[in-house]
Amino acid sequence: MDTSEQSVESLAPLESGDLRLGDIPLQQTVELVNIDLPEDQAEPLLERGVLPGCQICPVRSSPSGDPIISVDGSLLALRRETADCLCVRLLTALQDVS
Amino acid sequence: MDELYREGEVAPSNSTPVKDPSHAPVVAMIGPPNSGKTTLFNQLTGLRQKVANYPGVTVEKHVGRAHLPGDQFIDLVDLPGVHGFSARSLDEQITRDVLEGKISGLRAPDALVLTIDSTRLESQLMLVEPVLKLEIPTLLVLNMWDELEERGGYVDDKVLGEQLGVEITRTNARTGLGVQAVQAFLASVSPQQATPPERNLKNVPEGRPLPMMDAFTARRQHVRRIVEAAGFGPPRPSGGSERLDAIALHKLWGPLLFLAVVITVFQSIFTWAVPLMDGVEFLISSSGEWIAATLADSWFRSLLIDGVWAGVGSVIVFLPQILILFLFLGVLEDSGYMARAAVIADRMMYRVGLQGRAFLPLLSGYACAIPAILAARTVDDERDRMATMFITPFMTCSARLPVYALLIAAFIPQRPILGPFLGQQAAVLLGLYGLGIVAAIGTAFVLKRTLLKARPGSFLMELPPYRIPSFRSIMLRLVDRSKIFLRRAGTVIFTVTLVLWVLTQFPRTEVGPPPIDDSALGQMGQVIEPVIEPLGYDWRIGVGLLTSLAAREVIVGTLGTIYGVEDDSEDSIVLQEALQRDLTVGSAIGLLVFFAFALQCMSTVAVMRRETAGWKWPLLQFTYMLTLAYVGAYIAVRIF
Numbered sequence: 109m110d111t112s113e114q115s116v117e118s119l120a121p122l123e124s125g126d127l128r129l130g131d132i133p134l135q136q137t138v139e140l141v142n143i144d145l146p147e148d149q150a151e152p153l154l155e156r157g158v159l160p161g162c163q164i165c166p167v168r169s170s171p172s173g174d175p176i177i178s179v180d181g182s183l184l185a186l187r188r189e190t191a192d193c194l195c196v197r198l199l200t201a202l203q204d205v206s
Numbered sequence: 207m208d209e210l211y212r213e214g215e216v217a218p219s220n221s222t223p224v225k226d227p228s229h230a231p232v233v234a235m236i237g238p239p240n241s242g243k244t245t246l247f248n249q250l251t252g253l254r255q256k257v258a259n260y261p262g263v264t265v266e267k268h269v270g271r272a273h274l275p276g277d278q279f280i281d282l283v284d285l286p287g288v289h290g291f292s293a294r295s296l297d298e299q300i301t302r303d304v305l306e307g308k309i310s311g312l313r314a315p316d317a318l319v320l321t322i323d324s325t326r327l328e329s330q331l332m333l334v335e336p337v338l339k340l341e342i343p344t345l346l347v348l349n350m351w352d353e354l355e356e357r358g359g360y361v362d363d364k365v366l367g368e369q370l371g372v373e374i375t376r377t378n379a380r381t382g383l384g385v386q387a388v389q390a391f392l393a394s395v396s397p398q399q400a401t402p403p404e405r406n407l408k409n410v411p412e413g414r415p416l417p418m419m420d421a422f423t424a425r426r427q428h429v430r431r432i433v434e435a436a437g438f439g440p441p442r443p444s445g446g447s448e449r450l451d452a453i454a455l456h457k458l459w460g461p462l463l464f465l466a467v468v469i470t471v472f473q474s475i476f477t478w479a480v481p482l483m484d485g486v487e488f489l490i491s492s493s494g495e496w497i498a499a500t501l502a503d504s505w506f507r508s509l510l511i512d513g514v515w516a517g518v519g520s521v522i523v524f525l526p527q528i529l530i531l532f533l534f535l536g537v538l539e540d541s542g543y544m545a546r547a548a549v550i551a552d553r554m555m556y557r558v559g560l561q562g563r564a565f566l567p568l569l570s571g572y573a574c575a576i577p578a579i580l581a582a583r584t585v586d587d588e589r590d591r592m593a594t595m596f597i598t599p600f601m602t603c604s605a606r607l608p609v610y611a612l613l614i615a616a617f618i619p620q621r622p623i624l625g626p627f628l629g630q631q632a633a634v635l636l637g638l639y640g641l642g643i644v645a646a647i648g649t650a651f652v653l654k655r656t657l658l659k660a661r662p663g664s665f666l667m668e669l670p671p672y673r674i675p676s677f678r679s680i681m682l683r684l685v686d687r688s689k690i691f692l693r694r695a696g697t698v699i700f701t702v703t704l705v706l707w708v709l710t711q712f713p714r715t716e717v718g719p720p721p722i723d724d725s726a727l728g729q730m731g732q733v734i735e736p737v738i739e740p741l742g743y744d745w746r747i748g749v750g751l752l753t754s755l756a757a758r759e760v761i762v763g764t765l766g767t768i769y770g771v772e773d774d775s776e777d778s779i780v781l782q783e784a785l786q787r788d789l790t791v792g793s794a795i796g797l798l799v800f801f802a803f804a805l806q807c808m809s810t811v812a813v814m815r816r817e818t819a820g821w822k823w824p825l826l827q828f829t830y831m832l833t834l835a836y837v838g839a840y841i842a843v844r845i846f
Binding site: 143145147148149150151152153154155156157159160161162167168169170171172174176178179180181182183184185186187189190 | 419422440443461550552556
């Protein structure tokens, strides 16, 4: 397993002003824009269908305040540190058609 | 129990003429976790299965034989559930290696059964494409079909199969619905040529300089086109699961329920298991007495009864406890609660440098470190797994209890501390549990900042819908556990007790075995006496410490022998009095602390060696825990 800490490379540059999943209130569906994590940490997310373009809805938070999200009908628990690395955008016109 | 057959061998079958022993078709079962893959495996094989380890690593290999109509049979391999093939975890790596045919001594599968959960069709299909690229004959099983329909979902499985270019069937493995179709597929499998073509299983296609995320996105779009063509309508969210999660993950009720579950598991291990353990002990001792009565007094009788029967028996006594633990763990896991428990535990674990998945192995460690260390393979980060295994033996396993019970009863007066709620003896016992937890936390904290340093990893846990556990599945797992445990008792413990017995029998005198202090074992105790003298122990305790290296509880029997007590269970009062003469309260407390910290369990060392594929970690762990035990005992002796 790669352990070098220097070669941490994001998958894509972060656009300023992006919303993070951690900022989204419960039950609001958003679209994932980018994953601001090194590849080895992003891969498990990608495998489970957390991909740019997918719709994510934070359905509840754990007792310690970490988000539990719904993606493609699956429930995933994340750490809030991870949620803060997921750049999302609000769904404007299609808000209710999830 | 059916005789276990080896890889590549064909078990003699009484009804089937063996066609070609070297070419019994092998079918691998793969799929994401919680897709019902193992339930289907159990439906197909029943009791004709065994658990072994893959060569070189200790990922458990579940192999079973499926008997098909027309006296045919096929060997099924149940691979660990995976989400992908990045080989981040041991489970993923093994699945990949098996599918690529890269494990020596294991035949590459002739066909695959790929099981997915129909209610999560879209995300689960992400696993399908790389598997189909392998061009091994594959059956795609849409499992939990009834649940999809119940929740108003739909997909045209014919179109789906055509679009994917794969044979497809729908099942409900729990009720056995659709299992015949799977059997029909298995019956059609014929062994492939001896050397399969070079295979390469990758999450991301090679050859194109495509960033990983784009590759996944492309696959996702491909999957979406296919499910749209098949008219997929996603099911409604499971209302029942949502209502249960509202409690299980509630800010207040969630942690309380978590605590209640942990307490119940403990309670069951320590109180409900007791009558069963007493029963097993009675069976062992009475059968021993019966055998002793039928044999003439000889060295052989001594070896059989005092050596083997007592030694192996002292371990088999723990079987009920371990089975009860696994019964609970099985129910918690299959119901879907374990994933929630991991989420609740994650923040706590994260502070120490671990993650939520470490909760299950650490909890198991209270019964026995060996299954717990095996359970650590679900921890997907290699460093976290290492740290989890390293601290697991600090959890107060049940083998420490006989030692604690003896010393506490002998040296700690029973006085109330908190009225009728907490006595002094119970407080000491609780303190010893606490000591283990503190040592574990401290060790993990240090490890994750030194040897196992890494940037904080991520924690990602899929929460499957709640389901009623299948009785059959859990019972089959308990049978597995019993086999593994008894096999261990029959090999490792058997050997150790044999060696110990021999050491007490030599050098021979004219009249027979030597007195214990002249025996080889006694002399070894005297050799280490200078080392343990600062703790206030003489060679007798030294011998006990030596024998307890095999397994902690062995010290009770050894001390019984040394102090000339015939039967430690009946005459434990006599042993207590003998100890009171030889030890001060301070050195007794020191001994308790020593047992709380030291890794006196050769089976744990052995399992660590296999799990970490080398001697480095087990030796480090053993030395570290021994040092901690010695220093801790020394301090305790000075304080009390």
